[in-house]
Amino acid sequence: MKKTALITGATSGIGEATAYEFAKQGINLVLCGRRLERLNTIQKALERLTDVYILNFDVRNKKEAFKAIESLPDKFKNIDILINNAGNAHGLDPINEGSIDDWDAMMDINxxxxxxxxxxxxxxxxxxxxxxxxxxxxxxGKEVYPKGNVYCASKHAVLAITEGMRIDLNPYGIKVGAINPGLVETEFSQVRFKGDKMADSVYKGFKALQAKDIAEVIYFVVSRPAHVNIADVLMFCTAQANSTLVKKSL
Structure with missing residues (x-):
């Protein structure tokens, strides 16, 4: 029987790439996001490969999130795979200059x-x-870097929640894991730098990970045999050694 996956943040980047990868593999999809137009476009593109249902809501709105998921039709109600992908980074400021609105946005979504x-x-x-x-x-979530403070804190929390979930859901045979990418070339930097031209320089001079690279690893993880759970993956592009060291060509 075909499995059903629910993906948050499915309108761009890693979420969208994962939707395409899963559709290719015949997994039914529930795609969630804030941008309805993008959801509609992706749904049309993928419906020739698999069954797709879209949910238009913001994950940080508790009532909206529960209402949207409760509204799923019977065909999509049983979620076999949950990809908690929705996330963001806002600003890159030292803690003493950080914006409380940015902090709220990161903690609320991530x-x-x-x-x-x-x-x-x-x-x-x-x-x-x-x-x-x-x-x-x-x-x-593995390593705090300068001016990363609250963003790093939010991703450290994701790893702690992942470990807690794996422990608490163990009696039910539920697999839980985390995929932790380094630099991935997506809209991420446009959001972080709020459209500033600085965002364009982030991926210059080296080949960053692509959203498709992460999506392929996600599919690999979900396609392992029933007795195998890949609990934690850290991914870098070849040019990146850690959070602060990237080999760039001049």
Missing amino acids: VKGLLYVSKAIIPQMTDQKSGHIINIGSSA
Whole structure:
């Protein structure tokens, strides 16, 4: 029987690439995001490969998140795979100059949004005693870097939540893991630098990871045999050694 995956933040970057990868593999999709037009476009593109349902909501809105997931039609109600991908970074300021609005946005989406969506879906996984949850973390969840403060804190929280989920859901046979990418060339930097031209320089002089690279690893993880759970993956492009060291050509 075909599996169904729910992906948050599916309108761009890693979420969109994962939707394409899963569709190619015949997995039914529930795609979630804030940009309805983008969701519609992706749905049209992927419907020739698999069944696709879209949910238009913001993960940081608790009521909206629960209402959207409760509204799923019977055909899409049983979620076998949850990809908690929605996330963001706002600003790159030392803590003493940081914006509280930026802090709220990162904690609300990266941490609370992940918890809301998980809370809405986990009960049916525990009922059926199966399921697979993958939380998209970051190398920033492994290592704090200058001016990363609250973003790094939010991604450290994602890893702690992932470990806690794996422990608490173990009796139910539910797999839980995290994928932690380093530099990935997506809209991420446009959001972080709020459209500033500085965003264009982030990926210059080296070949960063592409969203498709992460999507292929996510599919690899979900396609392992029932007795195998890949609990944690840290991914860098070849040019990146850690959060601060990147080999760039001049």
